Amino acid sequence: MVTMKNFIQNLPKAELHLHIEGTLEPELMFLLAKKNGITIPYNSVEDVKKAYSFDSLQSFLDIYYAGASVLVDSDDFYELTMAYLRKCHDQNILHVEIFFDPQTHTSRGVAFGDVVEGIIEALGDAQKKYGISSFLIMSFLRHLSQDDAIATLKESLPYKYFIKGVGLDSSEFGNPPSKFQKVFQMAKNAGYECVAHAGEEGDASYIKEALDLLHVARIDHGVRCEEDKELIQRLKKEQIPLTVCPLSNLKLKVMQDMKEHNIKRLLEYGLMVTVNSDDPAYFGGYLNENFEAIATSLKMSKEQIKTLARNSFKASFLSEEEKICYIDRFL
Ligand code: HPA
Ligand code: ZN
Numbered sequence: 078m079v080t081m082k083n084f085i086q087n088l089p090k091a092e093l094h095l096h097i098e099g100t101l102e103p104e105l106m107f108l109l110a111k112k113n114g115i116t117i118p119y120n121s122v123e124d125v126k127k128a129y130s131f132d133s134l135q136s137f138l139d140i141y142y143a144g145a146s147v148l149v150d151s152d153d154f155y156e157l158t159m160a161y162l163r164k165c166h167d168q169n170i171l172h173v174e175i176f177f178d179p180q181t182h183t184s185r186g187v188a189f190g191d192v193v194e195g196i197i198e199a200l201g202d203a204q205k206k207y208g209i210s211s212f213l214i215m216s217f218l219r220h221l222s223q224d225d226a227i228a229t230l231k232e233s234l235p236y237k238y239f240i241k242g243v244g245l246d247s248s249e250f251g252n253p254p255s256k257f258q259k260v261f262q263m264a265k266n267a268g269y270e271c272v273a274h275a276g277e278e279g280d281a282s283y284i285k286e287a288l289d290l291l292h293v294a295r296i297d298h299g300v301r302c303e304e305d306k307e308l309i310q311r312l313k314k315e316q317i318p319l320t321v322c323p324l325s326n327l328k329l330k331v332m333q334d335m336k337e338h339n340i341k342r343l344l345e346y347g348l349m350v351t352v353n354s355d356d357p358a359y360f361g362g363y364l365n366e367n368f369e370a371i372a373t374s375l376k377m378s379k380e381q382i383k384t385l386a387r388n389s390f391k392a393s394f395l396s397e398e399e400k401i402c403y404i405d406r407f408l
Contacts, residue, residue, distance in 0.1 A: 084379055085368040089406045091172040091389035092165070092353055092364050094297050094320035096216070096246070097154075097196060098145045098178055099356025100161040109147040109156075117147065129359055134278050134329050135248055141359060145181050154195025162203035164357075168365045171403065172393060174212045175200075176244055179229055180221060189232045197239045212241035212394055214272065217260065219245050219252035226260040234267065241394055242270030244297065245287075249279040254286040261291040270394055272320075274298055277331060281305035288317065295320060295392060300331065302348075303339055313347045318392030322355035323371050324362045335374035344381060351389045383407065 079087075103125040110117045119125045131137040148154060158175070165173060175196070182192050196213060203209045215233055217226040233240055243264040245257055254261075254273055261271055275287040277298035284302050287293050288311075299319035302308050312319070321340050326332045332339075344350045352371065357363040362370065372382055390403040 081372050081379070081382070082365075082369060085365050085372065085382060086169060088169065088368075088383065088386040089390075089403060090168070090170045090364060090368075090386050091174070091351075091393050091403070092170050093174045093295070093318070093351055093389060093393060094176070094322055094353035094355055095161070095173060096176045096178065096356050097158055097161065098148070098181065099141060099360075100164075100358050101144050101148070101157060102160065102358045105156065105160060106144055106147050109149070109153050113147060113149045113153070115147050115149075118143070129328075129361075131329055137329055137356075137359060138247060141356065142181055145178075146185060148182065148192075149187060151191040151195035151198070154192055155199045158196045158199035159202065162199060162207065162209055164363050165203070165209055166207040168363055170209070170364055172210045172390065172395065174214055174241070174393060176214050176216045176246065178216050178218060178246065179233070180218045180225065183229070183232070189229075190236070193236045193239060210395070210399070213239060214242045214244050214270075215240050216244035216246045217257060218247040219256065219274075220248040223257055223260050226257060227263065230260055230264055230267070237267065237269075240269065242272060242294075244271075245273040245275075245291070246297070249274065249277055249283065253279070253283055254291045258290045261293075265292065270294055272297055276301035277326075278329075281308050284308060294318075294394075298322060298326075298331075300326060300339055300343075303343070309346060309348070312349075316349045318349040318351060318388070319343065320351050320353045320392070322353045322360075323367050324357075324360040325355035327370075328360045335370050338371060338375060340371055341375040341377055341381065344384065349388055349392055350385060351392050352385050 103122040200211045271293045272295040273287040273293045274297040276284040281304045295318040297320045354364045387407050
């Protein structure tokens with residue numbers, strides 16, 4: 078009998094909700110801090126791990142943005158991305174759609190081009206070395222203004238060939254999707270795909286706004302959709318993907334216990350649910366560990382786990398032909 082752990086390992090998977098800055102492991106953080114002469118408020122890896130105890134999204138974001146300050150030149154972004162892609166290869170992840178937060182870096186004087194060039198060079202090398210396909214999604218920080226997001230959108234245009242879409246992340250409370258209606262319309266006009274974080278800490282109305290005002294193709298997180306029965310019906314009917322991140326939800330206290338996570342219920346309602354790791358260096362696990370956590374805590378069947386893995390390709394921005402190639406592996 079194949080154990081659940083081996084079953085998960087062997088399943089082909091795509092990851093659709095992954096912040097590259099959230100893959101910065103403490104060891105690389107120390108290395109880059111030393112290389113770039115940047116002071117970080119930790120003395121040891123153990124120190125860092127102790128600091129990774131969060132009670133909300135904001136408590137995590139404060140530490141996450143501080144950590145990202147060690148990333149300075151394009152080589153740093155290359156190393157960061159390559160380390161994650163090696164992990165993908167180890168975990169049988171065949172396709173990735175990676176978020177990056179340009180404003181976190183340009184606000185410190187790092188050039189937009191250095192960020193993108195470092196990341197895309199690693200994506201190209203991983204395609205050649207491991208056969209991993211990928212897209213890059215630029216996320217706007219929602220705690221900043223729409224004008225700042227518009228300036229970032231304009232900065233991205235010379236790199237448009239390398240960027241598949243735009244997203245919306247950072248502090249959800251008080252920063253609803255409606256704040257970014259204009260920049261999302263501009264991004265759509267420029268040919269970008271659109272996604273947005275909604276319904277992580279914010280209530281179901283944030284999900285409706287993201288759909289109705291930003292016209293997004295996917296909702297990142299979306300777990301609070303359950304509070305609105307009509308919304309559930311709509312998500313089901315339109316098969317709008319939710320990129321759910323179980324260990325993230327547990328660490329940021331969106332759920333108090335993995336046994337209370339609603340991913341299994343959402344799947345059983347017939348929603349297009351996927352599993353993702355969000356910021357794995359901060360939340361205690363990469364993609365397979367997220368699958369293992371829900372399989373165990375929610376007593377999910379292998380068939381359900383397989384559906385979630387299949388959904389990850391269906392919900393991706395791959396072409397229909399490419400999706401078929403990946404999904405055929407499940408037959
Ligand atoms: N939510 C909002 N912003 C983020 C997240 C998240 O889960 N991860 C990185 N930035
Ligand atoms: Zn996220």
